[in-house]
Amino acid sequence: MPNYKLTYFNFKGRGEIIRFLLAYTNTEFEDHRIEYNDWAQHKSSYPFGKLPVLEIDGTVYNQTLAIGRYLAKKAGLTGKSDLDDLRIDAILDTIDDFVSVFPWTGDEKAVKEYMDKSGQPVLAGLEKALGEKKWFAGDYVTWADFYWVTSSDGIAYFQPDFVKNYPKLLALKKRVQEVPEIAAWIKRRPQTIY
Ligand SMILES: N[C@@H](CCC(=O)N[C@@H](CS)C(=O)NCC(=O)O)C(=O)O
Known part of the structure; x- marks a missing residue:
């Protein structure tokens, strides 16, 4: 090891x-x-x-x-095919883009502006990409699901209810947190x- x-x-x-x-x-x-x-x-x-x-x-x-x-x-948390990996990597990069430019200084006005203008379209896109699937990849968990949770946790400190309009993303977070x-x-x- x-x-x-x-x-x-x-x-x-x-x-x-x-x-x-x-x-x-x-x-x-x-x-x-x-x-x-x-x-x-x-x-x-x-x-x-x-x-x-x-x-x-x-x-x-x-x-x-x-x-x-x-x-x-x-x-064993990557895709089962190259095309699944392509989809998963796109989700990971989207989440990464989202957190990379987040105003981590925590300035209230900057956070609100960023979330309203840039954050909401990303969340809507992620909610749509997840759709009715259990995980971003479909019926199996990948590290893209984990990245959603670890990344959104940080943002929640500054804007606790920022996912409230996205029930599928909320449910995904809970699902990941319940992986034993x-x-x-x-x-x-x-x-x-x-
Ligand atoms: N793309 C890099 C970004 C690394 C990065 O910006 N890390 C921040 C913390 S999240 C850092 O080291 N900040 C301290 C500094 O820049 O001095 C990665 O994902 O590892």
């Missing part, structure tokens, strides 16, 4: 999808959390000065989605406000 060390900040953010994927396979990992206030003194030690990074047997890998895809393949390994992780993970 390789040795895994995840380095991220002491909150869920982009690190949480990696934690979900490792938890899903009951893989032991070091959950190294840097306090954001201490970050300036560590930044230059990491590729491109960004987190998360995952060390696998001492080698450092960066970029959330690249790491996520690697772990998801190992966990994920439920166990949510129960044992360090409690952080976002």
Whole structure:
């Protein structure tokens, strides 16, 4: 079994999808959390000065989605065909675009403006893409479903009811949170406000 060390900040953010994927396979990992206030003194030690990074047997890998895809393949959480992967990857990239430009400073006016103008069309698109299916891929769970949950959790801190008009996305979140390994992780993970 390789040795895994995840380095991220002491909150869920982009690190949480990696934690979900490792938890899903009951893989032991070091959950190294840097306090954001201490970050300036560590930044230059990491590729491109960004987190998360995952060390696998001492080698450092960066970029959330690249790491996520690697772990998801190992966990059996990617598509069952190249075309399914194409659909799943498009969902992942859509969610990633959405969270990448979210105003994480939390400025109330900026959050409202962003959610009204850019957020709602994305949510409507995701709700439509999910449709009557149980999971984004159809009848089987993939890491795109997990990414929806880990990403929307962060936004919910700033606008708690932002998914209220999208019952299918809400139900998907609940479904993911009820996957036994994920439920166990949510129960044992360090409690952080976002
Ligand atoms: N596309 C990159 C984005 C990495 C990124 O922007 N990470 C943020 C935290 S979510 C960061 O390291 N911020 C601190 C900084 O830029 O100094 C990824 O997904 O890994």
